[in-house]
Structures are given as structure tokens and as C-alpha cells.
Amino acid sequence: MSMEFLWGARAQPTRGPKPSLTLLQITDAAIAVADAEGLAAVSMQRVSAELGFTKMSLYRYLPGKGELVALMAERAIGTPPPPNPGDWGAALREWAHGLLTAYLRHPWALEATVGPRPLGPHELGWLECALTALADTGLSGSERLDAIAVLAGHVRMIAQQAAAMRDPDAQFSAGVVAVLAEHGDRFPLLAATMAAVAVEGGQDQAFEFGLDRILDGLQTLIASRRKALR
């Protein structure tokens, strides 16, 4: 998975037959497969068949599958929302919402962006966008990066949870409830909490809840920093 591939301008050659495909076509076909059947269904075979070619032809456009997945992720994550000058809290809110929307639209993007990997332009664009929001907060450089990391981590966690809910089998709550029916005595608080949640209803506020807590915590820090400066 070379870094140059995501960033380098691939100068098209002049000699030889015209390529029948485009990186964009290939990436879109792969994304279509992933949207419909998940990232596991994306194989060189499958993607090339979707385009009417053999799998080895794809290697004329891509060094390997890793680069394909990286391109898919870049395209899925898209471009960040326009900067919202002034209110850093509202800007980060919008940022987190946008990121979550992208992850919800392409749930496989979560799997495609785990672990050490070369970062693409879009991904750095999101980073830059969040840094713009934090520009006038008085935080240090590493604090800003850490704050963004916390937010991004929350967004990813929520997106994972949402994907788990969408999955027909292995329903989280159903599975836990079934287990608690048998071994509830080993987890009394959990059993009580699940029962309480079932009565309360409206438990889809997880994203906003965490977002509020994190932004509140940041607000506390930023306020104290500003007071110290004065």
C-alpha cells in the first residue's frame, strides 16, 4: 500500500492501447459491491466481473487490493463540510455529524479505515477542517489533535454500534437479553439497566449524548485556558 498511489498524479501514457477502464469506474464498482454485500464481498474477482473483465486486468490500474480499499475509503469519506467560523462548538458538531453521515452511508468504511494505513487527501481534509474549528480555542497543538481524535473515535464507535444494530443476526440487545435471561444473576446491574432502558424507551441518543459530554469537557478546558490567559 504505497503512499504515492493515493497522492501521486498518475500521468497517463501515450503509447499502447487505450485503457478500457478508469480508477474511478473500478472504485465505484467496488463501492457498489461493498454497499450491497459488505466489504468482505469485495474481491478482485468480484469487482472485475462486475465490470466485465478478468481479475488480472485490474492490476493494470492498481498495485493491489489494499490500494483499492484505500481508494474506496477515500471516496466514501468524501469532503468535509464547509468551515463554520466563529463558534468552535457548533463547527465541531457539524463536523462530527458529517463524519457520522458518511460512515452510516457506507458502513464498510469503518473496516476499511482501521489500523495503520496511508492517509489520503480526503482524510487529511477532514483533519484540516476540524483544526480550522479549533483555531481560536487557545489549545496547544497536541491538545487539538487529541480533541479531534476523541471526537472521531466517538463517531466511529457510534457508527459501529449502528452497523451492529442494522445487522439482522447477532442483534446486540436481543443477544444480551437472551443471555441475561439465563445468567442475569451474574450481572445484576446490567440486567436491571437493560430492563430500565426497555421501559424508558428512546435510547437512540447515544451519539448526541457522547458528543455533548465531549464538547462540554472541551468547553471546560477552553474556558479555563482563556481565564488563565487574561
Next chain:
Amino acid sequence: MSMEFLWGARAQPTRGPKPSLTLLQITDAAIAVADAEGLAAVSMQRVSAELGFTKMSLYRYLPGKGELVALMAERAIGTPPPPNPGDWGAALREWAHGLLTAYLRHPWALEATVGPRPLGPHELGWLECALTALADTGLSGSERLDAIAVLAGHVRMIAQQAAAMRDPDAQFSAGVVAVLAEHGDRFPLLAATMAAVAVEGGQDQAFEFGLDRILDGLQTLIASRRKALR
């Protein structure tokens, strides 16, 4: 990946040859491989070879690879720290530290616990432990679960970051710096921030930073709830 497998008491049969292996032996062998070479190196072939058997023999003990990974994850995550009555903040701090320690000790446990999956006893034990800490906070059931989710998400994000740093190739900062040297003009704030961080030094506070922010945010909410009750 059946739920019963992680929870059910597998009654041993009486007739037939004595089994040469144990689920525990198999799991430990797989964990040893994963610790040394990552989760990708864990295959039925590899694990069985490590034990001196053929791969198909493992299927006498496990329905499939999914169950093996689930057992590995359960064993890697271990048991939660003892409850710390009184101070919910300190208890959650300890909880998060313990979880992070487990993830740092077995980095592959991150990959092994993504996506919808049956939750094992240990995993529910950690949940129960965190709920114990939140028992007297006046939060609602879903709020407690959401708070735990935010914390767990932060721990996982930090562990992922640490694993990415450990990885010799695809060094995050090095790769970003290299890209910024070329395209820094497209990401001015990011370039400036990276430069500032390099001067500041000591950027390993990401975990504590996020933990502080989240706990601060929770503190704000809990205080307001208590004031409202009074």
C-alpha cells in the same frame, strides 16, 4: 458464531477416545501466535500445527474460526478490576486504564472485537463493572450505557493509535510529515499543527486528555442532575 458456545457448559462425553486437546490449550496457542505475529497469522492450519495436530482436528473442539477468535478475545480482555466504591470518577478511570492495558497487551484484540458479535462473559463483566461505578450518579439507564460506550470508544481509539505507532511501516506521523512536505499548502493548519507538536514534544497524553474531557463532561451532567433533584 453461536452464542451458546461462549456461554454453554460443554458437557464432556463418556464414550470414545480421550480428547488430546483442550479448548484452553487451543485458545492459548492461538493467542501466542496472534501476540507474536498478529491476528492475520492465526489460521486453523497454523494453530493446529503449533499444537502438533492437523487443522481438521480443531473442528472437533470448535464449530469454526469465528468461535476461536471469540474465545481469544474473551481471554485477552480478561476480568475487570475490582469495584472501587464511592468515587465514580476514579472508578471509571481505573476501568478505562485496565481496559487499555488489556488492549495494549494484546493489540489484535481490537480487530477481534469489531462488528456485531456474540458477547462473552468477560465482556459483560467489564460492562457490569462500569455500571457499578455509575450506580449512584443519578443518570438514567441509557445514559449510563452511553457514557460507558463513549469511554470504551475512547480506549479503543487510543489502543488503535498505539498499535499504529508500534507498527514499523506506515508510521502515522512520518507519513503525514512526508505528505505535508509535498502538499502542505493544501493543509496549512495541519502543517502548522504538526510543526508545533514537534516543537512542543510530549504528545503521549492523548489517553489522559480524552479521559479527562469525557469525565469532565460527565461531571457537568451529573452535577446538574443532582442539583435538579435537590
Next chain:
DNA sequence: TGAAACAGTGTCCGGTGGACACAATTAGGG
């Protein structure tokens, strides 16, 4: 009009998870 560069195909390889039939082993019941 070559010759060089490039596109797409076919074949092969080692690896994966897993189904299935089989021989070997063991314990319980007649």
C-alpha cells in the same frame, strides 16, 4: 515501417475456511 510500450487474458501457485468419509480408539451394556 518497424519497435517499443501498454492492455487484457490465461495459467499457475500457495494460502484460507470448511465438508465429508474414514480408521482408530474408547467405554458402556448385554
Next chain:
DNA sequence: CCCTAATTGTGTCCACCGGACACTGTTTCA
């Protein structure tokens, strides 16, 4: 006491995966 039934471990087979490589055809520049 022995035989039958249950269970273990093995060997073979399959489909699929990512990828290396040689090859044929096509296109364009010198």
C-alpha cells in the same frame, strides 16, 4: 467378556482468495 456405539484425529477434496508471470493483441511514436 466382548461387541457395539460414540467419539477422536486424519486425509482428501472443494471453492475461493490475492497475486506472479508469460503471452497475445493493440496502439503510437520515431
